[in-house]
Amino acid sequence: MTYPIDTIRAQFPALHKEHHGHAVCHFDGPAGSQVPSSVAQAVSDYLMNCNSNRCAPFSVSQRSDERVEAGHATLAEFVGADEPVEIVFGQNMTSLTLALSRSLGKTWKPGDEIIVTQLDHDANVAPWMLAAEDAGAKVHHIPVNLEDCTLNQTDYRNLLSEKTRLVALGYASNATGTINPIRQMIADAREVGALTFIDAVHMAPHRRLNVTELDCDFLSCSAYKFYGPHIGILYGKRELLESLTPYKLRPSPDEIPGRWMTGTQSHEAICGAKAAVDYLADLGKSINPNAANRSEQLDAAFSAIENYECELTKYLLSRFDELESLKLWGISDRERLAERVPTFSFTHPSKTPHEFAEQLGQQGIYVWPGNHYAFPFTTAAGLEPGGTLRVGLLHYNTIEEIDRLVDSLHPLLQQ
Ligand SMILES: Cc1ncc(COP(=O)(O)O)c(C=O)c1O
Structure with a gap:
């Protein structure tokens, strides 16, 4: 079946807004996606x-409990967890990670070692550095190969030892789009x-997550990156969520989550x-009416999204290639596109990312300048303070939008 791009876009009111007579182009998905109407309706309906x-003994509170419990169950399916109680909600990924790092850090001592990466958003680096500092533990950073923006696997294996207590890995880079080989x-x-702690914030809108197959101990994501509202999600294995000591108030529950x-x-x-996951499952059902349950519907949705985004990547x-003065950071080899999501970082020898983003923004084309909080990467690549110009594609972007972006960049490069 052909990818239902028109049906998809019809569900996202923000994609139909105009800026000085032009439809806006949202290439800012890595900083937050737009939402389908069904998500806004679910928020409003609650x-x-x-x-x-x-937990009050009257009906409106009981309805509230039911909705929240349905949220835990649905997000468990979204990440492939066994049980709804393995899903923790919180303000955002950063706050959840900072909270978990305090608890995990309490189990560390001097001589212990933590491994983080140079390709991660700082939300998966700084919390572990702070907790390690409190515990007197040592932090190692897996270096990035700047030629293709991948993590150096030989260095990683050399850093591992019986002293290693935690490895914090990004699933996909929000700066370069690299998918790390996290299974291995x-x-x-x-x-x-x-x-192991996996930051799946950038991967979640692009590929099906499955914590059971990955066998990671923790995984985090943020609904506002996969068509939902601003809320963070943390998966943890039941035995860890039960055995670690959270920083919590005395009257609040002792049970997970x-x-x-x-x-x-x-x-x-x-x-x-929950409505964002339902939206994706409905998309999967429309693509594969034989998908028997939500899990299979999500499989179908992400398989179609991956194929479509791969076509967009090849086109972009x-x-x-026409814009020779722009340098792309990361994988461009057409044989290796399975190793990336459609997030692209560019730099120019003289014009700053901010200048490009401002000039494109005046035309209703939304791209993001800066370090994207992927500060370890921009530092390693010598790109501070300006960072990169980031173009992020999601399942609702189109070939026509890419044409508009490139056609608008041509004159800016002549200036
Ligand atoms: C890869 C990655 N990790 C973590 C975060 C932080 O997520 P949050 O805004 O939910 O704290 C982001 C946000 O951009 C991100 O892209």
Whole structure:
């Protein structure tokens, strides 16, 4: 079946907004995707019909409990977890990771070692550095190969030892689009008895997640990157969520997941996150009507998204070949496109990323300048303080939008 791009775009009101007579082009997905109407409706429906704090013995609170529990169950399916209680909601990935790092750090001591990477968003680096500093543990950084923006696997294996307590890996880079070979990297970490934490924030809109297959100990993502509202999600293996000590208030629950969910949650955002997964499952069902359950529907959706995004990637790369003065950071080899998601970082010898983003923004073309908080990478690549110009594609972008971007860049490069 052909990819239903028109049906997809019809569900996203923001994609139809105009800027000075032109439809806007959202290439800012890595900083946050747009939402389908169904997500906005789910948020509104919670607030209109179920708005109450939880666990009270009256009906509106019970409806609120039901919605939140459905959120845990649906997000468990989204990440491939066995049980809804393995899903923790929180303000965003950064806050959840900072909270977990305090608890994990309490189990470390001087002489212990932590491994992070030069290709990660700082939300998967700084929290572990801070916790290691408190514990007197040492932090190693897996270096990035700047030729293709991949992690150096030989160096990684050499860093692993029986002293390693945690390996924190990004699934896909939000700066260069690189997909790291985390399945093997997790297996390597397990061999030395280290725990693994996966930042799947950038991967979640592009590929099907499956924590059970990966056998990672923790995985985080953020619904606002996969068509939901602003809320963070943390998966943890049941035995770890139960055995670690969270920083929590005394009257709050001792059971999982409540012991990790500090304070009152954004119940409406939990409903919106569920609706985002429902949206993706419905897309999968429209593509493969034989998909028997939500998990199979998500498989079908992500398989179609991957193929479509691969076609967009090939087209974008071929059009960007025209723009010789722009340097692309990361994988461009057409034989290696399975190793990347469609997120592209560019630099120019004299014009800054900010100048490009401002001039394109004046035409309603939204691209992002800066380090994207992938600070370890921009530092390693010598790209501070300007960073890169980031063009991020999602499953709702089109060939026509890529044409508009490249056609608008040509005159800017003549200036
Ligand atoms: C790869 C990656 N990790 C972590 C984060 C931080 O996520 P949050 O905004 O939910 O804290 C981002 C946000 O851009 C990201 O792209």
